[in-house]
């Protein structure tokens with residue numbers, strides 16, 4: 615039974631995948647348990663429940679977060695995106711499509727976390743964030759090439775017990791290429807509009 619607000623619980627509103635959800639949670643409830651046990655958003659998976667496997671990765675204000683280490687009460691007022699909200703309507707997100715096309719999974723248990731992570735990795739890379747695998751971290755060097763080593767390092771918080779890593783790296787690379795191509799088209803259109 616859902617708890618009523620008390621000294622150990624609070625009524626909160628969570629903004630998840632563009633929808634507001636009102637619920638009362640014990641202050642110790644993790645975001646992961648709120649998603650899965652209270653809101654039936656079971657796409658986000660529980661693996662280790664201690665921040666080590668990445669299965670529970672969601673996006674909080676566009677940044678990756680392991681939902682097993684975040685409290686639901688601390689997520690109030692943030693924009694949360696789970697695997698259920700990654701697609702654009704009926705159209706799969708390019709990362710989802712690449713995982714499908716390139717078999718970036720086996721049992722699929724880690725896949726929602728891998729995909730959420732990859733969505734943010736591609737944005738982080740495009741924004742010029744370096745990783746531990748980046749050779750030249752000077753801002754003027756710009757985003758490093760998204761090599762397999764870069765992808766492996768940036769995705770290293772997401773474990774796959776089936777060992778589907780080879781296909782996962784290929785899928786992230788393909789989705790990143792699609793992202794870059796779309797960004798180039800947007801840029802060209804902006805230039806055309808500016809000139810016209």
Ligand code: FES
Nearest residue numbers: 661662663668682
């Ligand atoms: S379940 Fe959260 S990191 Fe493993």
Ligand code: FES
Nearest residue numbers: 720722774775776
């Ligand atoms: S596909 Fe099975 S754990 Fe990754």
